[in-house]
Amino acid sequence: MKNFTIQDLYLHQRIAELHCVPGVDMAVAAVQSVEQSGDKYLSCLWTFPADGSAARQLTYGPGLDQAPRWSPDGKQLAFLSDRAGGAQQLYVMPLDGGEARQIGPDNQTVSQLCWMPDGQSLLVTASVTVDPDLRGQRAEGQTQASSPAEVCWRLPYKSDGVGYLLQREFHLFMAGLDGSIRQLTDGAFDVMGFEASPDGRQIAYSRTREGRYAHCSDLWMCDSDGGNHRRLTFDLATVNQPAWSPDGRWIAFAGARTEGDGQTSLYLFEMATGKVSPMGPHDLEVADPDSLHWSPDGRELLVVRAWHGRHHAVSVSAADGQLITRVGGDRQFGAFGWNHSHFFFSADTPVLPSEMFVCDTDGQNERQVSLLNAWWKERKPLQLESRQFTVPDAKGGHETIEGWLLRPLDAQGPLPLLCDVHGGPASYALIDYETTVYRQSLCADGWAVLMLNAVGSSSFGREFCERLSGNWGEFDLPQHLAAVEQLQADGICDDRVAIAGKSYGGFFTSWAIGHTDLFRAAVVMSPVGNIETHYGTSDGGFYADPLYVGSAPRFNRQRARELSPLQYVEKATTPTLFMQGKDDERCPKCQTEELFVSLYRAGDTPAEMVLYPGETHGFLGSGKPSCREDAARRIVEWINRFIGQPGAQFEPQNRQPASADEPQTASA
DSSP, X not given: OBOOOGGGGGTOOEEEEEEOOTTOOEEEEEEEEEETTTTXXXXXEEEEETTOOXXXXXXXXXXXXXXXXXXXXXXXXXXXXXXXXXXXXXXXXXXXXXXXXXXXSSSSOEXXXXXXXXXXXXXXXXXEEOOGGGTTOOOTTOOSOSSSOOOOOSSOOEETTTEEOTXXXXXXXXXXXXXXXXXXXXXXXXXXXXXXXXXXXXXXXXXXXXXXXXXXXXXXXEETTSOOOEEOOOSXXXXXXXXXXXXXXXXXXXXXXXXXXXXXXXXXXETTXXXXXXXXXXXXXXSXXXXXXXXXXXXXXXXXXXXXXXXXXXXXXXXXXXXXXXXXXXXXXXXXXXXXXXXXXXXXETTEEEEEEEEETTSOSXXXXXXXXXXXXXXXXXXXEEEEEEEEOSSSSEEEEEEEEEEEXXXXXXXXXXXXXXXXXXXXXXXXXXXXXXXXXHHHTTOEEEEEEOTTOSSSOHHHHHTTTTOTTTTTHHHHHHHHHHHHHTTSEEEEEEEEXXXXXXXXXXXXXXXXXXXXXXXXXXXXXXHHHHHHHSXXXXXXXXXXXXXXXXXOHHHXXXXXXXXXXXXXXXXXXXXXXXXXXXXXXXXXXHHHHHHHHHSSOOEEEEEETTOOTTXXXXXXXXXXXXXXXXXXXXXXXXXXXXXXXXXXXXOOOSSTTSOOOOOO
């Protein structure tokens, strides 16, 4: 048996998405792999029969074949691909053999697709070039910008991974198998999700608003010929992918009432009355807003629920909201589908690779029907367990919280511990392999890794999540410290404790090293370091940060300063590695630069900063394979380098520069 290494990321194949239709007892999936020689990803389409018979690879590249969708009769397959070497395009291929052919908008990026009920055409969203100097208005025959300037006349004007937004819009098109194309929407907005009614006469779609609230989205409807557009929701900040009930009575969707709310709830729109109402129990949080499946009789909706850091498939009654768990377990789903006979899903945990599983509609008779990652069986096994911790509740009492502990299967005695802090904060500890390959490598070196769901985490109820608003770092740091103390008391770890985190996890790591000397090493990735500047530089800070500092809808700058790690980082004595995608627009690189420069100039605490050109907020999990390898290697090397050295005495006041002749470093 071999130890896990960071190089294993080049072996891992991941089921990125899947699709099922009634009457076809197999799933079609996009399987992503790494082409190491080209430092890029490949994505090919496979079918996985429910009976466990041989999987079949349908496409072989080159490039990325994604978003597979069965036709209603299961005889054809539509998908998106960049195989032509340019923009992502729409392709259709027969399942009984034959080449895929391109249809739909040409020379435009196609982003989403779904079949019309008759199987003769598809709905797609595709990019439309516009002139930002027109500020959303239309001019006859003018589609190209007349100036190279990036005019910013509304928010958001940029997006992480995309960049400048206002030179293009995404609109809805009807693409016929006969080659016909018809644009159905137009205006200064983007269409986000869509589905045709069961009779094919109407289309429900979610779209962004025009003007000052373009970061919000609503449910709209139009006739299938593109006429009679009307808005259906008015009191929600976010509306995601709509799903029609089989009888056309309801449209279900996931959404949120508050701008910046990271917890997604379930809603029903009733066609007869136009009423929008919550669906299911008040604590139902939707983990996958794009995966909603109605039962054949339209009486219940199948949803992937986020529940205590896990993903469960649950059915929710349309009549009374009663919830029944169909598929549970200590895991999270990478993709999920239902063909009314079987559930298909890919399951991810730190101790299992991405594979396809199938079970009956009552959750019984579960079995694995793929073997994409046989290499995993050659690695020394690890153990993952869910643990509970008694911690301060910030209200004068105590509460019980949960976390995941990963360590070698044969672990003996106290181990060094990495506290791996999740992003969000309105999220939960992700336990997939793809984004955190350093965890397996550390465990192979004899480490334990704690992934805590402290206060502020979603999937544990609204009160628990929303309690952290306006109290970042203040309420959750005591919980992390208490959890580490409990693991030390239980003999799981000793005083060799390190911390790492990305996004909100980067915020928290920066906050922690400025408030405690517990940690001997730290890795800060893509952080919120200065909330005041994050508000104006992040692609979502202008609407999310007011919620996070507890002052929504207005932004409280004073509270933002009080909660910013930048105000305290000069007190840190923990050796800290800062890492950042240089093109990150979610937590822009200035956030890392301010922290690094301030810590580096404050004294002699070891500090380094690593920037990755061309990489965005997701550099650790979706960046170039070489970037992911380099980042994971640096994380492991940094904390191993310093973990054996007892930390310096924590100083409660700002330290003087290394040279007394130099001027005092000023805080922002």
